[in-house]
Amino acid sequence: MKVFNIASIPGDGIGKEVVPAAKHVLEVLAEIHGGLRFEFTDFPWDCHYYLENGSMMPEDGLETLKPYDAIFLGAVGNKKLVPDHISLWGLLIKIRREFEQVINLRPAKMFHGVKSPLANPKDFDLIVVRENSEGEYSSIGGRIYQGEDEIAIQNGVFSRKGTERAIRFAFELAKKRNRHVTSATKSNGIYHSMPFWDEVFEDVAKDYPNVKTESQHIDALAAFFVTRPEQFDVIVGSNLFGDILTDIGAAIMGSVGIAPAANINVNGKYPSMFEPVHGSAPDIVGQGIANPIGQIWTAKMMLDHFGEEELGEVLLDVVESVLKDGFLTPDVGGQSTTKEVTDEVIARLQAKQ
Numbered sequence: 162m163k164v165f166n167i168a169s170i171p172g173d174g175i176g177k178e179v180v181p182a183a184k185h186v187l188e189v190l191a192e193i194h195g196g197l198r199f200e201f202t203d204f205p206w207d208c209h210y211y212l213e214n215g216s217m218m219p220e221d222g223l224e225t226l227k228p229y230d231a232i233f234l235g236a237v238g239n240k241k242l243v244p245d246h247i248s249l250w251g252l253l254i255k256i257r258r259e260f261e262q263v264i265n266l267r268p269a270k271m272f273h274g275v276k277s278p279l280a281n282p283k284d285f286d287l288i289v290v291r292e293n294s295e296g297e298y299s300s301i302g303g304r305i306y307q308g309e310d311e312i313a314i315q316n317g318v319f320s321r322k323g324t325e326r327a328i329r330f331a332f333e334l335a336k337k338r339n340r341h342v343t344s345a346t347k348s349n350g351i352y353h354s355m356p357f358w359d360e361v362f363e364d365v366a367k368d369y370p371n372v373k374t375e376s377q378h379i380d381a382l383a384a385f386f387v388t389r390p391e392q393f394d395v396i397v398g399s400n401l402f403g404d405i406l407t408d409i410g411a412a413i414m415g416s417v418g419i420a421p422a423a424n425i426n427v428n429g430k431y432p433s434m435f436e437p438v439h440g441s442a443p444d445i446v447g448q449g450i451a452n453p454i455g456q457i458w459t460a461k462m463m464l465d466h467f468g469e470e471e472l473g474e475v476l477l478d479v480v481e482s483v484l485k486d487g488f489l490t491p492d493v494g495g496q497s498t499t500k501e502v503t504d505e506v507i508a509r510l511q512a513k514q
């Protein structure tokens with residue numbers, strides 16, 4: 162019996178609704194498989210924890226998480242309780258960085274049965290490789306003076322190592338897909354880091370003569386995600402550009418509630434972390450209507466990471482059939498609850514047994 166030990170951090174808001182749903186799905190999958198088991202340990206680290214303890218996780222939180230095979234996270238953030246930059250840097254971003262989860266993988270594809278806001282969506286199937294450890298997500302800088310003289314200075318960090326690592330990862334991934342990499346840049350406006358990004362992209366591209374390349378400024382690229390998403394395969398972007406693009410990728414699928422993500426530790430020193438693209442959705446929390454598909458598809462990415470691709474495929478097939486047959490939460494135009502969609506996924510998995 163293979164056992165996967167998973168640290169589960171539901172976090173804030175709808176994280177507490179969709180993580181239990183996806184855990185349930187994983188448990189059913191394990192039963193179907195027969196030869197593996199998931200051992201979940203829950204960690205109650207969220208903004209309430211912060212109010213009680215003065216930090217988002219205990220001082221030895223990272224040490225506690227380190228031995229796990231993976232971290233399964235929902236969302237972090239409740240700005241009524243804690244400023245967003247404090248809560249995110251204290252938990253989500255801290256784990257991404259300290260555990261060297263340097264790559265954030267975020268696929269988006271067309272689902273039949275889910276209405277895309279695009280008028281005539283073609284069958285798109287793309288994946289964004291987001292640099293996940295540096296870039297514009299930075300705490301370097303400061304604020305000086307007050308009132309009308311106040312100044313905020315924010316520095317970005319682009320190391321050759323980090324930039325090259327993300328770009329190379331994208332090329333390697335493209336070799337297994339449709340051999341096309343698009344680089345997200347903004348070297349017309351961002352004076353230092355983006356020309357540097359472009360140079361590294363061109364350098365790495367030389368090692369992959371059989372992969373087609375394209376470089377687009379992020380503003381145009383954002384528009385192309387709307388006007389011609391079917392023409393993309395792998396897109397590589399900095400931390401912020403990847404963040405923005407993947408909310409668009411999610412939106413053209415029909416909702417940010419569908420989109421999954423994997424924060425990958427590529428050197429094997431620490432666990433990887435799996436969390437959907439969306440946040441804690443304070444506007445719908447507590448109503449039982451959060452779309453669980455993003456978290457469930459995220460579970461599929463975790464299965465792939467564990468080398469259980471076959472099981473992951475079974476899960477994604479079921480998800481596609483559930484959506485196609487109209488089991489939809491309100492964000493994608495339906496009336497089903499989180500529980501109804503999850504139960505349908507589970508029922509169809511059980512029917513396969």
Ligand SMILES: NC(=O)C1=CN([C@@H]2O[C@H](COP(=O)(O)OP(=O)(O)OC[C@H]3O[C@@H](n4cnc5c(N)ncnc54)[C@H](O)[C@@H]3O)[C@@H](O)[C@H]2O)C=CC1
Nearest residue numbers: 236237238239240245418439440441442444445451452492
């Ligand atoms: N990785 C993470 O943990 C992230 C955390 N956040 C945090 O989440 C909080 C809210 O941020 P927002 O900018 O509002 O982004 P958000 O992704 O939480 O919500 C944006 C919109 O999408 C909807 N939505 C999101 N997930 C959904 C789901 N599963 N089902 C149905 N509808 C869904 C929400 O209802 C809202 O209308 C903030 O504290 C923010 O910092 C935001 C993004 C990522």
Ligand SMILES: CC(=O)C(=O)O
Nearest residue numbers: 249253404438439440
């Ligand atoms: C924080 C956030 O929006 C993200 O990392 O996707």
Ligand SMILES: [K+]
Nearest residue numbers: 235236437439
């Ligand atoms: K999330």
Ligand SMILES: [Mn+2]
Nearest residue numbers: 404405408438
């Ligand atoms: Mn985001």
